[in-house]
Amino acid sequence: MKCSVVTPETTVVDAEVQFVVAPLYDGEYGIGENHSPAVGRLGAGELRLTLMDGTVEHWYVEGGFLEVLDNSVSLLTNRAARLETLDVGASRAALSRAQALASNSPELADVKESAVALARSQLRAAQKGARIKK
Numbered sequence: 001m002k003c004s005v006v007t008p009e010t011t012v013v014d015a016e017v018q019f020v021v022a023p024l025y026d027g028e029y030g031i032g033e034n035h036s037p038a039v040g041r042l043g044a045g046e047l048r049l050t051l052m053d054g055t056v057e058h059w060y061v062e063g064g065f066l067e068v069l070d071n072s073v074s075l076l077t078n079r080a081a082r083l084e085t086l087d088v089g090a091s092r093a094a095l096s097r098a099q100a101l102a103s104n105s106p107e108l109a110d111v112k113e114s115a116v117a118l119a120r121s122q123l124r125a126a127q128k129g130a131r132i133k134k
Contacts, residue, residue, distance in 0.1 A: 001033045003049060003073045005059065005080050012080045013059070019050040020073050022066050023121075029066070031073055038068040042077055044121035046128065058083040058132060060125040062118065083129030091126040095119035 003020055005013035020031040023045030031038075047059040064077035098115035102108050 001031075001035075001071045001073065003075075005047070005061070005075045005077060007077055007080050013049065013057075013075075015049065016052050017049050017073070018052060018054070019048075021046075021048040022073075022075065023047060023061065024066065031068055033071060035068050035071075035073075037070075038066070040066045042066055042075065044118050046083065046125050047075070047080075058129065060086055060122065060129075062122075083125050084133050086122065086126035086129045088123070088126045088130050091119065091123040095123050 001017055001020075003013060003015055003017045004011060018033070022029050022031070022040070023043045025041040025043040028045075029038075029040060042061055042064040044062045045060070047061045049057045049059070051057065060079075060081050060083055061075065061077040062079040064075060066076075067074045095116065098112065098119040101112040101115055103112040
């Protein structure tokens with residue numbers, strides 16, 4: 001099965017895979033060979049790709065869409081990075097900045113809630129990436 005991950009700048013993954021686990025907006029979604037057609041909204045979190053040789057690649061993706069069609073999985077995302085390249089310190093700093101945002105109106109509270117959730121997802125991914133590097 002073919003898997004491609006595309007950001008606005010470039011194609012970051014174009015590989016043959018055995019299995020894909022994607023972070024949809026409402027939970028993880030597993031996709032194997034001959035999966036039925038599907039479309040989904042990506043959340044922020046870990047994308048796991050099991051390659052044909054059995055190794056697993058771990059990616060962080062941030063929003064976008066997923067399409068499954070004819071043994072092909074396509075992810076269009078705002079951001080994609082290998083977990084191992086994420087910086088835990090920078091992710092903690094982003095979470096601190098998000099938590100410091102004003103929330104004195106319903107609109108600002110929504111913005112803050114979204115920013116905190118995104119920063120937490122990135123921090124979890126960065127921490128897992130640090131464990132994988134070891």
